[in-house]
Amino acid sequence: MRQGVLLVSWGLILQLTLLLFLCFSKCHGGSLGEIRGLAPQISPSENSEPFLPTLGPSPMMPLTPLTNGSIPALSGLCTLNFSAVETLFSITTTDCWTSFAPYLANVVCCPQFDATLVTLIGQSSKFSGMLALNLTHSKYCLSDVEKILTSRGANVRLQKICSIQSANLTEASCPVVSTDAFEGRVDSSRLLSACGKIDHVNECCDQVCQNAISDAAQKIALNGLPSLSGAAVSPEHLTRIDDCRNIVLRWLASKLDPPSANSVLRGLANCKINKACPLVFPNMTHVVQECGEVLRNQTACCKAMENYVSKLQEQSFITNVQALNCAASLGTKLQKANVSNNLYNLCHINIKDFSLQESGCLLPSLPSDATYDKTSGVSFICDLNDNIAAPWPSPSSEPVSFCNKTTKLPALPKATSAQKGIQMQNWKVPLFMSALSAIKLLLL
Ligand SMILES: *[C@@H]1O[C@H](CO)[C@@H](O)[C@H](O)[C@H]1NC(C)=O
Ligand SMILES: *[C@@H]1O[C@H](CO)[C@@H](O)[C@H](O)[C@H]1NC(C)=O
Ligand SMILES: *[C@@H]1O[C@H](CO)[C@@H](O)[C@H](O)[C@H]1NC(C)=O
Ligand SMILES: *[C@@H]1O[C@H](CO)[C@@H](O)[C@H](O)[C@H]1NC(C)=O
Numbered sequence: 156m157r158q159g160v161l162l163v164s165w166g167l168i169l170q171l172t173l174l175l176f177l178c179f180s181k182c183h184g185g186s187l188g189e190i191r192g193l194a195p196q197i198s199p200s201e202n203s204e205p206f207l208p209t210l211g212p213s214p215m216m217p218l219t220p221l222t223n224g225s226i227p228a229l230s231g232l233c234t235l236n237f238s239a240v241e242t243l244f245s246i247t248t249t250d251c252w253t254s255f256a257p258y259l260a261n262v263v264c265c266p267q268f269d270a271t272l273v274t275l276i277g278q279s280s281k282f283s284g285m286l287a288l289n290l291t292h293s294k295y296c297l298s299d300v301e302k303i304l305t306s307r308g309a310n311v312r313l314q315k316i317c318s319i320q321s322a323n324l325t326e327a328s329c330p331v332v333s334t335d336a337f338e339g340r341v342d343s344s345r346l347l348s349a350c351g352k353i354d355h356v357n358e359c360c361d362q363v364c365q366n367a368i369s370d371a372a373q374k375i376a377l378n379g380l381p382s383l384s385g386a387a388v389s390p391e392h393l394t395r396i397d398d399c400r401n402i403v404l405r406w407l408a409s410k411l412d413p414p415s416a417n418s419v420l421r422g423l424a425n426c427k428i429n430k431a432c433p434l435v436f437p438n439m440t441h442v443v444q445e446c447g448e449v450l451r452n453q454t455a456c457c458k459a460m461e462n463y464v465s466k467l468q469e470q471s472f473i474t475n476v477q478a479l480n481c482a483a484s485l486g487t488k489l490q491k492a493n494v495s496n497n498l499y500n501l502c503h504i505n506i507k508d509f510s511l512q513e514s515g516c517l518l519p520s521l522p523s524d525a526t527y528d529k530t531s532g533v534s535f536i537c538d539l540n541d542n543i544a545a546p547w548p549s550p551s552s553e554p555v556s557f558c559n560k561t562t563k564l565p566a567l568p569k570a571t572s573a574q575k576g577i578q579m580q581n582w583k584v585p586l587f588m589s590a591l592s593a594i595k596l597l598l599l
């Protein structure tokens with residue numbers, strides 16, 4: 156590993172760090188909305204002082220898992236085997252680290268929290284024979300898991316941030332709950348050979364494992380019902396299939412060792428997150444006014460556009476593929492509002508402008524977990540080289556498919572991006588340094 160202090164993006168890192176520190180002190184466990192508008196105007200010299208005491212690894216901050224060996228008081232009423240997923244608890248704690256959790260929620264934290272819960276139930280089913288918890292049991296278990304994670308430094312509002320409720324640990328409407336019933340209905344060897352190990356790069360397009368999961372979910376959803384051959388599928392039936400998908404995942408997680416289960420579940424989650432843009436688009440009236448049908452004043456139009464994009468930058472870290480989706484969504488929305496000029500070209504909007512902060516950090520399409528180290532705190536890998544122009548969608552054509560091999564697209568997930576920390580364009584951005592002046596980028 157090569158290390159170097161880089162002067163590029165110094166301002167960015169300062170801003171980013173301050174933003175997160177501000178959030179740490181002002182909205183510890185709070186929502187994104189609370190810091191809206193704070194970011195761009197921060198001047199380090201004026202604002203850094205009051206925050207410094209909370210920056211460093213002080214004894215007040217739980218920087219390492221269970222630093223003082225304390226174990227939170229648990230309900231004693233959850234019979235799941237927590238020790239089976241101990242390693243996943245550690246990964247989840249770092250991925251959902253206090254003030255970071257809201258910014259990494261969609262891409263890293265929630266998929267990891269979810270994978271941990273699925274694996275926990277799956278592993279425990281080896282002893283209980285059950286692939287779901289009843290509602291009472293699920294309340295105790297979810298609360299216990301949350302206590303364990305937050306005692307180590309995870310965000311205290313994890314359930315809310317990730318919209319997970321105790322009902323998510325039950326069978327919901329899926330009619331198959333026991334391992335025996337499951338294995339009696341599903342071709343488990345086929346499922347295991349399709350999903351025992353997945354190719355993180357190709358799975359999203361080939362859908363080898365995803366198809367096997369859908370088939371299995373459909374089979375168990377039909378338990379006791381006549382087969383629906385081609386007939387219109389009711390919404391209830393679709394919900395049931397969705398609920399059964401969770402049962403399938405838990406079964407899968409019972410057949411694999413916890414790290415492998417986690418890797419498969421995260422791979423599947425990556426396919427899902429990269430299909431959409433997780434950003435919320437605010438009111439674009441002002442942009443439409445300045446840039447609409449007839450472009451009267453380019454400066455004013457780009458000012459409005461930059462202002463608009465800066466609001467998107469306060470939301471969260473996104474992957475490069477998500478950024479392309481966001482560019483396409485916003486472009487389509489603007490076109491629908493009669494903005495015909497290519498505003499991305501006109502105003503020099505890059506795909507990384509859609510991620511948190513001005514000269515943004517885009518995560519790789521196969522995002523790695525956040526990591527913790529004593530000196531630099533929590534870090535994660537950014538793909539700062541994705542400095543490419545945002546593509547303005549063509550109004551006539553279909554939405555771009557990332558699986559269409561003939562489509563030439565920038566920033567497609569490449570085979571090498573599956574390798575954590577190997578690519579030259581990956582930068583580790585350490586945050587939570589002991590002092591602002593010590594901030595540096597580590598070049599891998
Ligand atoms: C360990 O930390 C917890 C939570 O911060 C605290 O409640 C507890 O008193 C500490 N235990 C010891 C032995 O310091
Ligand atoms: C819990 O899981 C651990 C690790 O997988 C295993 O060694 C242990 O036997 C399990 N305990 C129970 C009660 O299932
Ligand atoms: C719920 O599950 C727990 C643990 O398996 C069991 O002890 C309890 O009796 C169940 N409660 C109900 C209402 O079925
Ligand atoms: C939990 O269940 C709710 C209600 O069914 C659903 O909207 C939500 O997406 C689920 N969360 C996860 C992480 O699956």
Ligand SMILES: *[C@@H]1O[C@H](CO)[C@@H](O)[C@H](O)[C@H]1NC(C)=O
Binds near residue numbers: 438439440
């Ligand atoms: C957007 O803002 C404009 C003016 O600020 C307002 O008239 C309009 O109702 C808003 N639209 C929505 C959907 O909130």
Ligand SMILES: *[C@@H]1O[C@H](CO)[C@@H](O)[C@H](O)[C@H]1NC(C)=O
Binds near residue numbers: 452458
């Ligand atoms: C265009 O807009 C900018 C900023 O709003 C303003 O300063 C400038 O005078 C305008 N130019 C023209 C030609 O109206």
Ligand SMILES: *[C@@H]1O[C@H](CO)[C@@H](O)[C@H](O)[C@H]1NC(C)=O
Binds near residue numbers: 491492
């Ligand atoms: C877009 O322009 C067309 C034709 O000028 C007009 O009919 C339509 O109402 C406009 N749509 C919006 C959303 O302004």
Ligand SMILES: *[C@@H]1O[C@H](CO)[C@@H](O)[C@H](O)[C@H]1NC(C)=O
Binds near residue numbers: 560
């Ligand atoms: C792939 O993209 C090319 C060019 O954009 C298009 O002609 C073709 O129909 C697409 N194929 C599929 C399967 O979508």
